[in-house]
Amino acid sequence: MKNMFFTLLVLATFNSLLAQKKDSAVIRQISNHILTNHTCYEDLRYLCKHIGHRLSGSPQAEQAVAWGKKVLEDAGCDKVFLQEVMVPHWVRGKEEAYVLTPQGKKIPMVISSLGNAVGTGERGLHATLIKVDHVDELKRLTRKDVEGKIVFFNYRFDQTNINTFNSYGPCVYYRWGAPSEAAKLGAAGVVIRSVSSAFDDKPHTGSMRYDKKYPAIPAVSIGNTEADKLEAMFKEKKSPEFYMKTTCEMLADVKSYNVVGEFTGSSMPKEIIVFGGHLDSWDIGEGAHDDGAGVVQAIEVMRTFKQLGIRPKRTIRAVLFMNEENGLRGGVRYAELAEQHAENHILAIESDAGGGTPFGFSMSMDPIKRKKIQSWAEIFRPYNIYNFEEEGGGADISPLKNKFKTPVMELLPDSQRYFDMHHSANDVFENVHRRELCLGAVAMAAMVYMVSEYGL
Amino acid sequence: MKNMFFTLLVLATFNSLLAQKKDSAVIRQISNHILTNHTCYEDLRYLCKHIGHRLSGSPQAEQAVAWGKKVLEDAGCDKVFLQEVMVPHWVRGKEEAYVLTPQGKKIPMVISSLGNAVGTGERGLHATLIKVDHVDELKRLTRKDVEGKIVFFNYRFDQTNINTFNSYGPCVYYRWGAPSEAAKLGAAGVVIRSVSSAFDDKPHTGSMRYDKKYPAIPAVSIGNTEADKLEAMFKEKKSPEFYMKTTCEMLADVKSYNVVGEFTGSSMPKEIIVFGGHLDSWDIGEGAHDDGAGVVQAIEVMRTFKQLGIRPKRTIRAVLFMNEENGLRGGVRYAELAEQHAENHILAIESDAGGGTPFGFSMSMDPIKRKKIQSWAEIFRPYNIYNFEEEGGGADISPLKNKFKTPVMELLPDSQRYFDMHHSANDVFENVHRRELCLGAVAMAAMVYMVSEYGL
Numbered sequence: 001m002k003n004m005f006f007t008l009l010v011l012a013t014f015n016s017l018l019a020q021k022k023d024s025a026v027i028r029q030i031s032n033h034i035l036t037n038h039t040c041y042e043d044l045r046y047l048c049k050h051i052g053h054r055l056s057g058s059p060q061a062e063q064a065v066a067w068g069k070k071v072l073e074d075a076g077c078d079k080v081f082l083q084e085v086m087v088p089h090w091v092r093g094k095e096e097a098y099v100l101t102p103q104g105k106k107i108p109m110v111i112s113s114l115g116n117a118v119g120t121g122e123r124g125l126h127a128t129l130i131k132v133d134h135v136d137e138l139k140r141l142t143r144k145d146v147e148g149k150i151v152f153f154n155y156r157f158d159q160t161n162i163n164t165f166n167s168y169g170p171c172v173y174y175r176w177g178a179p180s181e182a183a184k185l186g187a188a189g190v191v192i193r194s195v196s197s198a199f200d201d202k203p204h205t206g207s208m209r210y211d212k213k214y215p216a217i218p219a220v221s222i223g224n225t226e227a228d229k230l231e232a233m234f235k236e237k238k239s240p241e242f243y244m245k246t247t248c249e250m251l252a253d254v255k256s257y258n259v260v261g262e263f264t265g266s267s268m269p270k271e272i273i274v275f276g277g278h279l280d281s282w283d284i285g286e287g288a289h290d291d292g293a294g295v296v297q298a299i300e301v302m303r304t305f306k307q308l309g310i311r312p313k314r315t316i317r318a319v320l321f322m323n324e325e326n327g328l329r330g331g332v333r334y335a336e337l338a339e340q341h342a343e344n345h346i347l348a349i350e351s352d353a354g355g356g357t358p359f360g361f362s363m364s365m366d367p368i369k370r371k372k373i374q375s376w377a378e379i380f381r382p383y384n385i386y387n388f389e390e391e392g393g394g395a396d397i398s399p400l401k402n403k404f405k406t407p408v409m410e411l412l413p414d415s416q417r418y419f420d421m422h423h424s425a426n427d428v429f430e431n432v433h434r435r436e437l438c439l440g441a442v443a444m445a446a447m448v449y450m451v452s453e454y455g456l
Numbered sequence: 457m458k459n460m461f462f463t464l465l466v467l468a469t470f471n472s473l474l475a476q477k478k479d480s481a482v483i484r485q486i487s488n489h490i491l492t493n494h495t496c497y498e499d500l501r502y503l504c505k506h507i508g509h510r511l512s513g514s515p516q517a518e519q520a521v522a523w524g525k526k527v528l529e530d531a532g533c534d535k536v537f538l539q540e541v542m543v544p545h546w547v548r549g550k551e552e553a554y555v556l557t558p559q560g561k562k563i564p565m566v567i568s569s570l571g572n573a574v575g576t577g578e579r580g581l582h583a584t585l586i587k588v589d590h591v592d593e594l595k596r597l598t599r600k601d602v603e604g605k606i607v608f609f610n611y612r613f614d615q616t617n618i619n620t621f622n623s624y625g626p627c628v629y630y631r632w633g634a635p636s637e638a639a640k641l642g643a644a645g646v647v648i649r650s651v652s653s654a655f656d657d658k659p660h661t662g663s664m665r666y667d668k669k670y671p672a673i674p675a676v677s678i679g680n681t682e683a684d685k686l687e688a689m690f691k692e693k694k695s696p697e698f699y700m701k702t703t704c705e706m707l708a709d710v711k712s713y714n715v716v717g718e719f720t721g722s723s724m725p726k727e728i729i730v731f732g733g734h735l736d737s738w739d740i741g742e743g744a745h746d747d748g749a750g751v752v753q754a755i756e757v758m759r760t761f762k763q764l765g766i767r768p769k770r771t772i773r774a775v776l777f778m779n780e781e782n783g784l785r786g787g788v789r790y791a792e793l794a795e796q797h798a799e800n801h802i803l804a805i806e807s808d809a810g811g812g813t814p815f816g817f818s819m820s821m822d823p824i825k826r827k828k829i830q831s832w833a834e835i836f837r838p839y840n841i842y843n844f845e846e847e848g849g850g851a852d853i854s855p856l857k858n859k860f861k862t863p864v865m866e867l868l869p870d871s872q873r874y875f876d877m878h879h880s881a882n883d884v885f886e887n888v889h890r891r892e893l894c895l896g897a898v899a900m901a902a903m904v905y906m907v908s909e910y911g912l
Binding site: 031036038159162164197384386387414417434435436439 | 487488813815839873891895
C-alpha cells in the first residue's frame with residue numbers, strides 16, 4: 001500500500017513535470033510566432049493610420065467595428081458576432097483660448113474640452129482666472145471669491161510613484177468631479193492642468209461628469225507647460241484673464257457594437273474565458289496605446305491559436321468593447337447579455353494600460369484562484385512576467401465582476417511613458433513599440449492558454 | 457542562558473528590521489529626489505545636444521571629458537580627477553554607396569563603415585555582390601567563388617529572444633570577425649546587414665577587428681530594409697553589383713582621459729565601490745543610450761548622495777570611462793592604476809545597456825556575495841527591480857574583474873528598444889525617456905548605498 005502510494009506520487013510528479021514542459025513549449029511557440037510575425041503591430045498601424053481616433057458615436061467608431069469584425073473573421077474564429085449597444089455621442093467642435101497677462105499680452109493656449117463637457121458657445125467665455133492647487137483650497141473659498149470666474153485647477157501629476165497609475169488616480173478627481181465643485185460656488189468655467197506626466201503643451205482630455213445639483217459649466221484642460229505659464233503669472237500676484245471658446249456638445253445616443261470573436265472549447269465549452277480591450281478611443285491622437293494596443297493584442301491571441309493549431313479546452317472569447325471612454329456602455333451590455341444567456345465566465349482579462357513591456361497581471365479574485373495562477377510563475381518567468389501580486393482589473397470587465405463576481409485580471413505593462421500620451425495628441429502609432437506590443441500579446445495568449453487548459 | 461540567547465535573537469531581528477526600515481526610507485528619498493528633479497535627464501540633453509557624439513580621439517570626446525569633470529565637481533564630490541590614457545583615433549570620412557540592380561538601375565544605399573575599418577579610398581570599390589546568410593555558408597565556398605567580390609553577410613537579428621542582448625551576441629560575429637573570414641577567401645569588401653532590431657534603413661556601426669593574417673578590406677553596414685532589398689534581388693537569381701566609397705582611416709593615438717569623482721568612505725575608506733558608464737560613443741547619432749545614459753546615471757548617484765547628505769561608509773567612485781567602443785583603453789587603464797595604487801575594489805557596477813526601465817542587475821561574483829545581494833530583494837521590489845539571477849558585468853569593468861576577481865554587476869534595463877538605436881543615427885536624446893532614465897539612476901544609487909552600508 002505504501003509502495004503503491006509512493007508509485008502514484010512519483011507518477012503524479014512526473015506527469016506534472018511533463019505537463020509543465022509541454023506548456024512551456026507551447027508558450028515558446030506562441031511567443032516566437034508573435035515576435036516574428038508581429039501582425040498585431042500591423043493591425044495597430046491600420047487601426048491608427050487608416051481609421052484614426054474613434055470616439056463612441058463617430059463614423060470612425062463605426063468603421064472600427066467593421067474592421068474588428070473582419071479581422072477576427074480573417075483570424076479564423078469559430079464565431080464572430082456583434083453585440084448591439086446604444087452609446088453616447090459627444091462631439092468636440094471648435095476650440096480656441098488665450099490668456100491675457102496682467103501686462104495686457106495675449107498668449108494663445110492649446111486647450112482640450114473635457115469629454116462630455118458643455119461648450120461655451122460661439123461667443124466664448126471671458127473671465128478672471130483664479131488658481132486652486134488643491135480641492136481643499138477651493139472648499140475654503142466663498143461664493144464671492146469664485147462667482148463668475150474661471151477656476152484653474154493646478155493639481156500636479158505626482159512624479160514620485162514608480163507605477164504611474166498611482167499618480168493618475170488622485171489627478172482624475174480634478175478632471176471628473178472638480179468642475180462641479182467649482183460650479184457649486186458659482187464658477188463660470190474650469191481649466192485644469194492636464195492629467196499628464198509629460199512636460200509639454202499637449203492637453204489631455206478624458207471623461208468628466210456634472211453633478212446635476214449645480215450648473216453645467218465649460219471645462220477644458222491645458223498641457224503642463226501651459227499650466228506652468230499660468231502658475232508663473234500667479235506668482236506675480238496678479239490674476240490673469242482667460243478667454244475660451246468651445247462648441248462641444250452631447251448629441252443623441254447612437255447605435256454601436258461590441259465585437260466578439262470566439263473559439264468554442266473542445267472539452268469544456270460552457271466555461272468561458274473572455275479577454276480584450278476597448279475599440280473606442282478619445283478624439284485626439286489615434287488611441288494607439290489607449291486602447292488600440294489591447295484590441296490588437298486580443299485579436300492576436302485568436303489568430304495565434306488558429307495559426308498554431310492550438311484548440312482550447314474551454315471557450316475563449318476576444319471582445320473589442322465599445323464606449324469604455326465615456327460611458328462604459330459596451331462593458332455593461334456584455335454583462336447583461338452574459339446574464340440573459342446564463343453564461344459562465346470563469347475569467348475576464350483586460351489589456352487597457354497601454355502597449356508597453358508587460359511585467360505581470362493585476363487581479364481581483366479569491367486567494368485560492370490567485371495562488372493557482374501564481375503557481376504558474378515559472379512558466380511566465382522567461383518572458384519577464386513576474387508580478388501576480390497587485391489588485392486590479394479593467395473597466396470594461398468590471399460589470400462582469402460586479403454582477404457575477406467573475407475573477408478579473410489586467411495586463412500590467414511598464415507605465416513610465418503611458419501618461420505622457422494617454423488621451424492626448426501624443427497617443428499615436430509611432431509611440432507604440434513593435435516588440436513591446438507583441439510581448440503584451442504573448443503574455444495575454446500565455447495566460448489564456450493556461451486557464452483554458454487548467455481552469456481556475 | 458536559553459533566555460538570554462532568545463533575548464539576543466529577538467534584539468538582532470528587531471535591529472535588522474529597523475535597519476531595513478531605515479534603508480527603505482533612504483532609498484525612497486533617493487527615488488523621490490531623482491524622479492522629481494530629473495537632473496540626469498538635463499545632463500543627458502546637454503551631453504547629446506551641445507556636445508553630440510564623441511568617438512575616442514575626437515574634439516567632442518575632449519569636450520565631454522571637460523564637461524564630465526565640471527559636472528562631477530558641481531555635484532560636490534570630495535575629489536574629481538582625470539586618468540590619462542592614450543586612445544585610438546579612427547575617423548569616418550566620406551561614405552557613398554549604391555547597388556546596381558541586374559536591370560541596370562542604380563539604387564543609392566545609406567552605409568556606415570564599421571569602426572576601425574579601412575576605407576576604399578576616393579576611387580571607391582565596384583564589384584559583384586555575393587550573399588552569405590551564415591558563416592558556415594561562406595566556409596563552404598572556394599577562393600574562386602569569392603575572390604574580388606563583395607561579400608554581403610545577410611545574418612538576421614533574431615527577433616524571438618525576450619532579452620535582445622541574446623540576439624546581439626550571435627550577430628556581432630558578422631561585424632567583428634566575419635570581414636576577415638571573407639578576406640581569407642580573397643573578398644574585396646564586405647557589406648553586413650546591420651546588427652539591428654529595427655526595420656529601417658539606418659546602418660548600425662560598431663567595432664570590427666582585422667585578422668592580421670589576411671588583407672584588411674573595407675567593411676560597411678546597411679540598414680535592415682536596405683538588406684531586404686539586396687536579398688530580394690538575390691531571390692531573382694541574379695547577382696547585383698555594388699559600389700561603395702569610404703575614406704575612413706585610423707590615425708595616430710590621441711591623449712584622453714577617464715573622469716573620476718569620489719566620496720571618501722566615512723568609516724571604511726579603503727573599500728572602494730566603483731560604478732559608471734563610458735563617455736565615448738560612436739560617431740553617428742548622439743550616444744544617448746550608448747552610453748550617455750550610464751554616464752549621467754553615475755553622475756546622478758553622486759549628486760543625489762551629496763544633496764541628500766548621505767555620507768557613504770565605504771568609498772564610492774563614479775567613473776566616466778573613455779574608449780569603451782573601439783579599444784577599451786580606459787577600462788584597462790583604470791585597472792592598471794588600481795593595481796599601482798594597491799586599491800581594494802569590493803564591487804564594480806556598470807550601466808551600459810541603455811536608459812530603459814530597469815528590472816534587475818546581472819552579476820559575476822561568488823555565490824555567497826550574490827546571495828547577500830539577493831537578500832536585499834525586498835528593498836528593491838518597490839522599484840520593480842526583481843532580477844538578480846543573470847550572469848553579467850560591463851566591458852569597462854572587465855579588466856578589474858580579470859585582474860583582481862573584483863565582483864562585477866551591470867544594470868539590466870528593458871532591452872526591447874535598445875538595438876533599434878544602438879550605434880546608429882537613432883541613438884539620440886529624444887529616444888531616451890525621462891522617467892526610465894531616472895529609474896536607472898535610482899537603481900544604481902540604491903545598490904551603491906546598500907553596498908556602501910553593508911559591504912559584500
